[in-house]
Amino acid sequence: MTRVGLYPGTFDPIHNGHTDIIGRAVKLVDKLVIGVAINAGKGPLFSLEERVAILRSETEHLGDRAEIIVQPFEGLLIHFAREIGAGVIVRGLRAVADFEYEFQMTAMNQQLEREIETVFLMADPRHQAISSKLVKEIAQLGGDVTRFTSPRVKDALMAKVTVAG
Secondary structure, eight states: OOOOOEEEEEOTTHHHHHHEEEEEEEETTTTEEEEEEEEEEOOOSSSSHHHHHHHHHHHHGTTTTTTEEEEEEOHHHHHHHHHHHHHHHEEESSSSHHHHHHHHHHHHHHHTTTTTTEEEEEOGGGGTTHHHHHHHHHHTOOOOOTSSSHHHHHHHHHHHHHOOO
């Protein structure tokens, strides 16, 4: 039986905290679906197609540990999890504030689907302060995001903020 995990997020952009969680999640499942949320309300800097392409590029080196699929989704997370046959949803935790939000989401998801478990992975201490929002803000204000992203993501981000600026 194949253990399928789902790691959902907006990934706008993917940063070192995300890649750390993905690298650890592939140790737990046979197949990891990285669900890229279609959330126009958040006003993403990168298009959905760009985020999917970047995620595929950033995770291809992990394909020897588990099958990795990057797939967009829209709507309820639990519906998407059912659709792909996920038995577990992987979530990263950075701080107590994350826990409060994630606790509520997990409780609601359990009410909707008791067969799908949620697994929390604590962020590596080096990545606990990183968020996509802050990475974008640092880049937009001319700061150096080298410590927070891969070189490829940094280049893509800097090209975006230079064009937008």
